[in-house]
Amino acid sequence: MDAAPDTEHLRTWVGRTLSATDTIEIKPVRALAATLDRDPDAFANGQPLPVAWHWLYFHDVRRQCELGRDGHPALGGFLPPVTLPRRMWAGGRLEVGRPLTIGETVSKDSTILAVDAKQGRSGALVFVTVRHLFTGDKGGSMVEEHDIVYRDRPSRDDGKRPAPSFPNRDAQWTQTHTPTPVLLFRYSALTFNGHRIHYDVDFCRNEEGYDGLVVHGPLIATNLLALLHDNLPGKTVSRFQFKAVSPIFDTGPYSVCGRVDAGQVTLWACNTSGELAMTADAGIRDD
DSSP: OOOOOOHHHHGGGTTOEEEEEEEOOHHHHHHHHHHTTSOGGGOOTTSBOOTTGGGGSSOOOOOGGGBOTTSSBOSOTTSOOOOOSEEEEEEEEEEEEEOOBTTOEEEEEEEEEEEEEEEETTEEEEEEEEEEEEEETTSOEEEEEEEEEEEOOOOTTOOSOOOOOOOSSOOSEEEEEOOOHHHHHHHHHHTTOOOGGGTOHHHHHHTSOOSSOBOOHHHHHHHHHHHHHHHSTTEEEEEEEEEEOSOOBTTSOEEEEEEEETTEEEEEEEOTTSOEEEEEEEEEEEO
């Protein structure tokens, strides 16, 4: 196990800011559409960018020598230098004022809101929350809060895993997805995500203690939003929040499910055994 992180030092990163600008170019949109088995020619400049597809942009472009062993950018810089070796996207919240549009130039202003330490079943945990404010030159606006979790490396003596949880409601809509190494590689490439848990199975099993390649949390969240749009055409997502419950691996298909009750959309994802992997909810309005 690694040494406990110096939480007080890490909290000195709270309030740090970073600004960037990017253009919502059409090529990555069409490439993601193809990766999701959707028609890439259905997208054109001037159309609204689907919610969560902004993750195709604002890459943290680092030189190869600036990467850590896990493929992520090395510790330090804008994000605090948490020394725990495992890091993943724990969840997030989006508030959409007006959708970003394809072709729009967008500014992104990021601020570290919080750094919190906890003790979990498998050891120390550190949560970092970052707020991103997006402002487009054509009126697009969105606020995102992004939760990152840093975890200790797995112990051979951890014993049994926590008891799995299962959905507590019936789905009105369900789609099944089959993750493959090619799919995960393509999504990693599109989002410029070098994290080895998504393409290096030996690293996953030997270093991180996972059963196989890990399906990206943002990809699962994107699947959930696609399920919503497929079943509620003519509606715009005004709010979306999601939380990772347990990882999904490329060892079998997974399902994304949802239902709507009185205008409130509830969404969730389950692994191949039907165990809950992600929960989410969304607010909608008429286009």
